[in-house]
Amino acid sequence: SAVPEDRAKQAYDEFKPLDGKFRDNVLLQVKNGQIDFQPREPFHPLFGAMPHTNTMIEFQITKEYLGQATHLVDLGALYEEVLKSDTFVHGRGSTVAKVIDGSLFHFPHTAMAGVANIGDDRDWCGSMFNQANWYAFGRQAWNPEASSRWIAEEWARQTFTDDHAFVAPVVNMMMASREAVVDYMTPLGLAHQMATGHHYGPGPWIDDAGRADWNPVYYNRADANGIGFDRTASGSNAVAQYAPPLARKFSDVARTPEKYLLWFHHLPWTYRMKSGETLWQSLVGHYTRGVDEAQALRRQWAALKPYVDTERFAAISADLDTQVAEAKWWRDASIAYFQSVSKLPLPRDVPPPPHDLDFYKSITLPPSATVLKIPDAELH
Numbered sequence: 001s002a003v004p005e006d007r008a009k010q011a012y013d014e015f016k017p018l019d020g021k022f023r024d025n026v027l028l029q030v031k032n033g034q035i036d037f038q039p040r041e042p043f044h045p046l047f048g049a050m051p052h053t054n055t056m057i058e059f060q061i062t063k064e065y066l067g068q069a070t071h072l073v074d075l076g077a078l079y080e081e082v083l084k085s086d087t088f089v090h091g092r093g094s095t096v097a098k099v100i101d102g103s104l105f106h107f108p109h110t111a112m113a114g115v116a117n118i119g120d121d122r123d124w125c126g127s128m129f130n131q132a133n134w135y136a137f138g139r140q141a142w143n144p145e146a147s148s149r150w151i152a153e154e155w156a157r158q159t160f161t162d163d164h165a166f167v168a169p170v171v172n173m174m175m176a177s178r179e180a181v182v183d184y185m186t187p188l189g190l191a192h193q194m195a196t197g198h199h200y201g202p203g204p205w206i207d208d209a210g211r212a213d214w215n216p217v218y219y220n221r222a223d224a225n226g227i228g229f230d231r232t233a234s235g236s237n238a239v240a241q242y243a244p245p246l247a248r249k250f251s252d253v254a255r256t257p258e259k260y261l262l263w264f265h266h267l268p269w270t271y272r273m274k275s276g277e278t279l280w281q282s283l284v285g286h287y288t289r290g291v292d293e294a295q296a297l298r299r300q301w302a303a304l305k306p307y308v309d310t311e312r313f314a315a316i317s318a319d320l321d322t323q324v325a326e327a328k329w330w331r332d333a334s335i336a337y338f339q340s341v342s343k344l345p346l347p348r349d350v351p352p353p354p355h356d357l358d359f360y361k362s363i364t365l366p367p368s369a370t371v372l373k374i375p376d377a378e379l380h
Contacts, residue, residue: 006229006236007213008034012045016241020052027054027109032082034238035219037115038191039066039182040078042250042260045241047099048087054109057082057100061137062117062130064199065192066181069126070322072297073181074174076136076148083144088243097144112141127319128159128312132174149175166307173300176293182259184290184327188283189228189263192219193334201326202333205361220262222341226269227279228262239264258282269342280344287331288350294320294327333360 015028022028028050033041037060047055059079066073083097090104098104100112114137118124125131132155139151152174156167185202186193193216195203207217221229231238232251239250249255250264258274261267271279298320305313332353339346340357353360 006231006238007218008229008231009236009238009241012049012241015046016049018053019050022053024054025109027056027111029056029058029111029113031058032079035191037065039073039178039186040081040189040259041191042263043082043085043087043096045238047096048089048094048104048243049241051089051105054102054107055099055105056111056113057096058113058115059137061114061133063133064115065194066185067323067326068200069130070319071181071326072127072129072173072177072316072320072323073133074129074136074148074152074177075133076140076151077175077178079136079140080146080148083140086246088245094243101144112137112144114141128316129174129319131155131159160312161307163307166304169300170304173297177297180290180293180297180327182290183286183293184330187286187290188258188279189260190220191263192216201363202330202337202360204334205337205357221266222338224341224343226267226271227283227338227342228266229264230266231264235266269344280338280342281347283338284335284347284350287334291324291327291331294324298324329360329363333357333363336360 011030011034028046030044030046031037032044034044035041047057059075059082061075062068063071063073063075066075083095083100085096086092087094087096087099094104100110102108102110114134117126117130117134119126123131125134132152135155136148136151139154140146140148149171152171153167156170156174160166160170190204193202193204195201196206196209196214196216204216204220204222207215209215212218219229220227230236233239239247241247242250250260253261253265253267253271256264267279269278269280273279273282275282277285298317301316301320308316332355335346335350336353336355336357337360346352
């Protein structure tokens with residue numbers, strides 16, 4: 001099919017005119033975001049836009065775009081963020097959770113779907129912490145209002161030990177993990193910056209996929225002048241698919257949450273953030289902080305060795321080693337590319353990537369997420 005003016009608008013444009021035309025036993029299954037299970041996306045505007053159609057939500061339990069089997073990323077926090085998002089379609093408090101549990105529009109049929117992460121591994125999911133995402137999905141399917149922190153604590157107590165000296169720090173790790181991966185992969189509202197084909201590893205420079213909206217450059221729109229996808233009225237006007245209060249908020253760069261900034265706006269590299277930093281400084285800072293956060297997860301886990309059996313401790317430690325190395329790969333490759341476009345110097349306290357951009361472009365991966373083992377010394 002033809003590439004739309006904005007891939008993010010396509011589902012709404014196709015399904016909104018069909019509201020009320022489906023049979024009563026039909027449920028419309030909508031992804032949590034408009035693109036494809038990214039580390040962070042605004043909630044899909046179809047939630048709340050189909051009052052006469054049973055609307056259910058689809059999450060990914062597997063981490064297709066979030067490090068796949070090896071990166072520790074607690075998806076309960078992602079699910080909670082989406083479910084608590086306010087659509088404003090019936091005023092304040094019209095959350096996505098109230099849409100999909102049927103209470104907002106009195107849907108007779110409700111459901112939540114998840115793209116499963118179980119396979120033929122002995123632990124079912126490829127790692128213990130991947131099991132936590134399956135567990136969180138089940139708990140939040142039964143109760144979309146449930147707290148991801150409470151669920152993580154419940155899972156940790158059942159999976160490892162009831163000792164508070166273990167449970168408290170491991171839950172803190174889980175709650176910090178999703179923001180870490182956003183920082184080192186797709187900060188400030190960037191999306192779909194993964195290599196095409198296997199969706200593993202960075203590829204913000206890719207522009208030769210089968211169609212335009214499969215390319216990371218389609219989404220980052222980085223050039224010498226700035227970065228980001230303009231979805232305001234001056235661009236694709238995707239903001240108009242949200243309820244008017246949200247459309248006005250997302251149209252105003254000063255009111256747009258910075259976590260969604262580059263999703264809705266194309267901005268100059270010199271744009272001044274709330275922190276006082278330029279957009280360029282803030283972007284580099286997020287990539288750098290993401291690596292720091294991944295290293296913190298590894299340190300925190302190492303301190304918990306007395307509470308975990310040898311086999312599980314070693315397996316999770318190995319995954320965290322991989323995550324740190326690959327977080328550095330994401331940071332260095334992304335900074336190398338965006339610096340090549342912006343032509344701006346790095347902030348003083350940020351070392352340059354250890355390799356030139358051609359090196360990062362040359363790294364190719366098979367579909368398996370577990371085969372890449374780049375040593376720390378290579379990506380320092």
